[in-house]
Every structure is written in structure tokens, then in C-alpha cells.
Amino acid sequence: MKRTRALFTLALRYCKNHVDEMKADACADMLMDKDCRKFWNQVYKIGLSNNKAAENVGSIGDVSGSENVTEMWKNTLKSFILLKLTLSINICSKTSS
Numbered sequence: 001m002k003r004t005r006a007l008f009t010l011a012l013r014y015c016k017n018h019v020d021e022m023k024a025d026a027c028a029d030m031l032m033d034k035d036c037r038k039f040w041n042q043v044y045k046i047g048l049s050n051n052k053a054a055e056n057v058g059s060i061g062d063v064s065g066s067e068n069v070t071e072m073w074k075n076t077l078k079s080f081i082l083l084k085l086t087l088s089i090n091i092c093s094k095t096s097s
Helices: 002-017 019-032 036-049 066-096
Strands: none
Touching: 002 019, 019 036
């Protein structure tokens, strides 16, 4: 009984100490599953709860450091938006021809 209680206490402490990291991982899993609606809902919830999940991220891929990670995401989203705009302009020009 003591051992079981001790294991439960350790597991509970781990969960409490890593809750932000687990939320960020769940959010990343939603993005990898290409479930955009769930992903953005989770991002919205994380933003509302004002937690510091982003501060727990030390590196993403080959990029490390919070400023470098922020710059990487900025560039990625910027290129994605430009690609989306380019595609929508191409589609509009083809349908109007």
C-alpha cells in the first residue's frame, strides 16, 4: 500500500510539474494530425489560460532559443500566407479568363 501511494504521488507531482508541456505536446499532435479546427481551438485555450507553455520549448528542429524559435515561426507563417495568397490569385485569374 505504501509503495502504491508513493508511486501515485510521484505520478501526480510529475503531471503537475509538466502540465504546460503536456498541453503544448497535445497541441502539436493536433497539428500533426492535420485537424486545424481542434488545433486553433487549443491554441486559443492556451492563450486564454495565460500559461507559459512557449517558455518550456528550448528548441524546435535545428532552431534553439526563444527568439530564434519565434523568428522561425514568423518566417514559416509569412511564407505560408504568401503561398496561400499566390494560390488564390492564380485561381481567381484562371476562373476569370
